[in-house]
Amino acid sequence: MARIVGGLATSHVPAVGAAIDLGKTQTDHWKPLFDGYEPAQQWLARVNPDVIVLVYNDHATAFSLEIIPTFGIGVAEHFPPADEGWGPRPVPTVEGHAELAWHLSESLIFDEFDMTMINEMPVDHGLTVPLSLTCGKDSRCEAPERWPHRVVPISVNVVQYPPPTGKRCYDLGRAIRKAIEAYHEDLSIVVYGTGGMSLELHGERVGLINREWDTAFLDDLTRDPERLQSIPFIEYVRETGAEGIELVMWLIMRGALGDDARELYRHYHIPASNTASGLIVLEPAA
Amino acid sequence: MSEQDQFDDIPGTYLFDRHRSRQGYHLNMFFFSLMKEENREAFLADEEGYLDRFPMTPEQRQCVLDRDWLRMIKLGGNIYYMSKFGATLGRSFQYMAGAMSGVTQEEYAAMMKRGGRSIAGNRSKSEGN
Numbered sequence: 174m175a176r177i178v179g180g181l182a183t184s185h186v187p188a189v190g191a192a193i194d195l196g197k198t199q200t201d202h203w204k205p206l207f208d209g210y211e212p213a214q215q216w217l218a219r220v221n222p223d224v225i226v227l228v229y230n231d232h233a234t235a236f237s238l239e240i241i242p243t244f245g246i247g248v249a250e251h252f253p254p255a256d257e258g259w260g261p262r263p264v265p266t267v268e269g270h271a272e273l274a275w276h277l278s279e280s281l282i283f284d285e286f287d288m289t290m291i292n293e294m295p296v297d298h299g300l301t302v303p304l305s306l307t308c309g310k311d312s313r314c315e316a317p318e319r320w321p322h323r324v325v326p327i328s329v330n331v332v333q334y335p336p337p338t339g340k341r342c343y344d345l346g347r348a349i350r351k352a353i354e355a356y357h358e359d360l361s362i363v364v365y366g367t368g369g370m371s372l373e374l375h376g377e378r379v380g381l382i383n384r385e386w387d388t389a390f391l392d393d394l395t396r397d398p399e400r401l402q403s404i405p406f407i408e409y410v411r412e413t414g415a416e417g418i419e420l421v422m423w424l425i426m427r428g429a430l431g432d433d434a435r436e437l438y439r440h441y442h443i444p445a446s447n448t449a450s451g452l453i454v455l456e457p458a459a
Numbered sequence: 460m461s462e463q464d465q466f467d468d469i470p471g472t473y474l475f476d477r478h479r480s481r482q483g484y485h486l487n488m489f490f491f492s493l494m495k496e497e498n499r500e501a502f503l504a505d506e507e508g509y510l511d512r513f514p515m516t517p518e519q520r521q522c523v524l525d526r527d528w529l530r531m532i533k534l535g536g537n538i539y540y541m542s543k544f545g546a547t548l549g550r551s552f553q554y555m556a557g558a559m560s561g562v563t564q565e566e567y568a569a570m571m572k573r574g575g576r577s578i579a580g581n582r583s584k585s586e587g588n
Contacts, residue, residue, distance in 0.1 A: 187542075187552065188551065188552065188553070202572075232539040232542075233487070233490075233491055233537065233539040233540045233542075233543070234494070237487070237488065237491045237540075238480065238484055238487055238488065238491075239488075255494075256494055256495070256496070257494065257542075257543065257546065258493055258494060258499075258542065258543040258544075258545070258546025258547055259546045260496075332475065332537065332539055333475060333480055333537075334474055334475055334476040334477070334480075371575070373472060373576070374538045374552065374556070375472070375473060375532050375538035375541075375559060376471045376472045376473050376529070376532060376559060376560075377470070377471030377529070377559065377560050377561070378469075378470060378471030378472050378560075378576065378581055379471075379556040379559055379560050379567075379576070380556055380560070380567065380570060380571055380575050380576040381575065381576045381578060381581060382571075382574060382575025382576060382577075382578070383578040384574075385578075386578070407462065407465050407466065410466065410469060410472065410474065411465075411469050411582050411583070412578065412582070414472065415472045415473070415474060415475075416538070443571075443574055443575055444571035444572060444574075444575055446551075446552055446553055446571070447552055447553065447556050447571065449575065
C-alpha cells in the first residue's frame with residue numbers, strides 16, 4: 174500500500190528559475206530567498222519519497238486556448254522541460270510514474286473527478302521551478318544529473334476563468350489520498366501544491382503584495398483548513414491579485430494530507446520578481 | 460453587487476473571463492505561436508507579414524506593433540500568453556509590469572524591493588480601500 178508521508182507548497186516564479194539558471198542565486202538580491210529553501214531540501218532528502226505528486230498549473234505552454242482542461246494528470250514516463258519563449262530550462266527531463274498515474278486516473282474518475290489524461294506534456298516553470306528549489310543543491314539550487322524522485326504531474330486550470338473552487342480542489346486532494354492508499358505497491362509519496370502567493374501580474378495594479386492575507390493563509394493550512402476551502406474566487410482576486418488564485422492548488426496538497434496536519438517549516442520572502450514567495454512543509458498528523 | 464460588478468470594482472486588474480477570452484483569442488494565439496523558435500525568427504524578420512497569419516482586430520494588431528502592453532491586456536490579451544511576446548523581445552515580466560503600471564523597470568523593481576504595491580487603497584474603486 175502506498176502512503177503519503179508529507180506535503181510541501183511553494184511559489185513557482187519563473188524569474189526564480191531564471192536566477193538559478195543564470196547563476197544569480199548568491200547575489201544580495203536573491204540569496205535570502207534561496208537560503209530559505211535549504212531546510213526544505215534537507216527535509217525532502219531525509220523523507221526521500223519514491224514519488225512526488227506535483228500539483229501545478231500550465232502557463233499557456235502545453236495547453237493554450239485551444240483546449241483548457243480543468244484538471245489534468247500526466248500519465249507518461251517522461252515530461253520534457255518546455256520552451257516558454259527563451260528556450261527550455263537547462264534541467265533534466267522529468268521522469269513520471271505511469272503505473273501510479275493511471276491508477277490515480279482510474280480511482281479519481283470513479284470517485285467522480287473527471288481528470289484529463291495526458292501523454293504528451295512539456296512542463297513549464299510551474300513544475301520545474303519547484304523541483305529546482307527543493308531537489309537542487311543547497312541555496313544555489315543546481316539541478317542534479319537526474320531528478321531524485323519520480324513525478325506525477327497534476328495540472329489545474331487557473332488561467333481561464335472559471336477555475337475550480339477551493340472546496341473542489343480540497344476534495345480532489347482527499348480523493349488523491351484515498352487513491353494512493355489503495356495502490357498495490359509500497360510507495361512513499363510527497364504531495365506538492367504550487368503557485369501564488371500574492372500575485373498580481375498584469376494591469377495597473379501589478380506587483381500587489383498582501384503579507385497579512387498570505388500569512389493568515391499559511392497559518393490556516395494547519396489551524397483552519399475549513400476556512401480556506403470556503404474563500405471565494407473574488408476574495409483571492411481582490412486581496413492577492415488576479416493570479417493569486419493559484420493558491421487553490423495548495424488546497425489540493427492540503428486535502429491529500431488528511432484532516433489534521435502539522436507544520437514543520439515555512440519561509441516567506443518579498444519580493445520574488447513581481448510576487449511574494451511562500452514555502453511551507455507539512456506532515457500528516459500520526 | 461453582482462459578481463461581475465465586484466470584479467469591475469477592483470482597480471487595475473482585468474479578469475480573463477469569457478468576454479476577454481473571446482475578444483483576445485487570435486491575439487493570444489499569436490502570442491502562443493512565439494513558443495517556437497522558427498516562429499520567433501519569422502516574426503522578428505517581418506512583423507507585419509507574420510501578423511497577417513492571425514485574424515486579430517486592427518486595434519490589437521497596432522498595440523502589438525506599438526508594444527503597448529497595457530492595451531494588449533485591455534483588448535483581451537492574457538499575461539501568460541503575452542509573456543511569450545515579451546520573451547521574444549528579450550523583455551522580462553518586470554519590464555512589462557513597469558510598462559503596464561506607467562513606470563520604468565527600475566522604478567518598478569525598487570517598489571517591489573520595498574515590499575511591493577500595498578493592498579491598502581487597492582481593493583475597491585467604490586470604497587476606496
